[in-house]
Amino acid sequence: MLDIVRSSASSSPAPGVRVQPTVTKLVDTSTCIGCKACEVACQEWNDLPPEPTVQSGTYQTLPATTANFWNLIKFAEHEDEGSALQWLMRKDQCMHCAEPGCLVACPAPGAIVQYSNGIVDFQQDQCIGCGYCITGCPFDVPKFNSGTQRVYKCTLCVDRVSVGLQPACVKACPTSCLQFGVKEDMLDIANARVAQLKANGFMNAAVYDPQGVGGTSVVTVLIHGDRPELYGLPRDPHIPAAVRLWKGPLKWLGNAAMVGGLAAAVVHFVRFGRKQHDDDTEDGPGTEHARRAGASAPADTDGADTAGGTGS
Amino acid sequence: MTAPRRIVRYDFRERMVHTCAALSYVYLLLTGLAFWTPWLFWIAIALGGGYLSRLLHPWAGLVFAAAVSAMYVQWRRDMRTTAEDRAWRAAMAHYVRNEDDKVPPAGRFNYGQKMLFWVMVLGAVALLLSGLVMWFVASVPEGLSALGSAATLVHAVSALVTIGGFIVHIYMGVAVVPGGLSAIVHGEVSEEWARRHHGAWRVRVGSGKVEVEK
Numbered sequence: 116m117l118d119i120v121r122s123s124a125s126s127s128p129a130p131g132v133r134v135q136p137t138v139t140k141l142v143d144t145s146t147c148i149g150c151k152a153c154e155v156a157c158q159e160w161n162d163l164p165p166e167p168t169v170q171s172g173t174y175q176t177l178p179a180t181t182a183n184f185w186n187l188i189k190f191a192e193h194e195d196e197g198s199a200l201q202w203l204m205r206k207d208q209c210m211h212c213a214e215p216g217c218l219v220a221c222p223a224p225g226a227i228v229q230y231s232n233g234i235v236d237f238q239q240d241q242c243i244g245c246g247y248c249i250t251g252c253p254f255d256v257p258k259f260n261s262g263t264q265r266v267y268k269c270t271l272c273v274d275r276v277s278v279g280l281q282p283a284c285v286k287a288c289p290t291s292c293l294q295f296g297v298k299e300d301m302l303d304i305a306n307a308r309v310a311q312l313k314a315n316g317f318m319n320a321a322v323y324d325p326q327g328v329g330g331t332s333v334v335t336v337l338i339h340g341d342r343p344e345l346y347g348l349p350r351d352p353h354i355p356a357a358v359r360l361w362k363g364p365l366k367w368l369g370n371a372a373m374v375g376g377l378a379a380a381v382v383h384f385v386r387f388g389r390k391q392h393d394d395d396t397e398d399g400p401g402t403e404h405a406r407r408a409g410a411s412a413p414a415d416t417d418g419a420d421t422a423g424g425t426g427s
Numbered sequence: 428m429t430a431p432r433r434i435v436r437y438d439f440r441e442r443m444v445h446t447c448a449a450l451s452y453v454y455l456l457l458t459g460l461a462f463w464t465p466w467l468f469w470i471a472i473a474l475g476g477g478y479l480s481r482l483l484h485p486w487a488g489l490v491f492a493a494a495v496s497a498m499y500v501q502w503r504r505d506m507r508t509t510a511e512d513r514a515w516r517a518a519m520a521h522y523v524r525n526e527d528d529k530v531p532p533a534g535r536f537n538y539g540q541k542m543l544f545w546v547m548v549l550g551a552v553a554l555l556l557s558g559l560v561m562w563f564v565a566s567v568p569e570g571l572s573a574l575g576s577a578a579t580l581v582h583a584v585s586a587l588v589t590i591g592g593f594i595v596h597i598y599m600g601v602a603v604v605p606g607g608l609s610a611i612v613h614g615e616v617s618e619e620w621a622r623r624h625h626g627a628w629r630v631r632v633g634s635g636k637v638e639v640e641k
Binding site for chain 1: 461462463464465466468471477478480481482523524525527561564565569572573575576577578579580583584587590591594595598602603604605623624
């Protein structure tokens, strides 16, 4: 059983109190053989409808993940000056950020939750289909299903993990390129692998665990750790500045301005009240204004009388 | 005392356009506020649920954009700033304090109404453009993802600006200026009302109902 520690658009704190270790999926791209067993396992476990594949001249199944395809191995062909062609494979899926931009941006209460073990999950029954999460995600992960008008993504197999199983993709991986466990353990394995890669001449190998989003529950060992762009990963991902501004200072400024505007109207009404009544008579202090209005009237168009010139 | 004559301040077409803009704006405001803060999400629930509110909000936005476009066509000439407006603006502090006898006569629309008009027209343009991006954000190419977050920010800022104008507009029309609400709903005002609130508004006075001179 997993507690919810963060819930989108909630006016109350999330109820979770049970402390659990953060779980993490480790992707070691240096041992990925591009077999796509993880893609199949994901489709099968999650009972996702088949997605027509797209031939784009590579081994990649689809150009990008979709609402029905949450786990895609991306194949990039890379050639450095004077070295052989390299085939860079990377697992494109939800990164399960510690600071999830999707959850921050979401306006529907409880539609995006973060469990106590770090998994970020969409609750489609609470989702209103606005797409704000798409805007908030620095990895372009949430995908809109135009049929159901909801967004979908990798759940990190929360249904399996919550009963002590590993994610379906990890279970299927034949090279142990995918591993799953407590985050500290996964980082230890990742760092040991990076040291091994460096000893073998891959001097730029590094672990991709971007701190701009508080770290992620999917960490990736990259041979070209100095150039994550080669794999289609952002170098220093953050929740977009516009989203942070909108959900941070602007929100409080806007709330203060709206409440202030209403309060100002109330104060003005109590202090100054209504303008004089429209009673069609010439009593009260309106007469001076009416006279002046009438006096200015003859400058108007030929043949037209004016409101100011009549009625007295 | 002669029988009070009525002046047509807003003809049927003008009132219908204003009504469409008003009703669509109120729906957009309520659902938009529900998406703005979880504190007000209950509004969306009261209006049929978050999903329905999200589904109808963009369509109401198209109605509002169409109504504001029609409003722009029918009132843009009336809304130009004139020398009268500059004099009125200089005395605006008196107007705010209800010292109307110290305020120069306004034309068909006073300077404040003209400013509201332009805030709403420009706000509607910004809301429409940013809203279209947000509506189809799933179709924005990955390389242009900054467009989506920028649109969200523009939508929020321009909505807030129009809300400022809206608060003043409703407060003035309903609470401060007697007969203001009735004028936009029924279209007619008395000569006395026209003289008091729009003393420099040139109207053609004949027998019975009188028409606005455009």
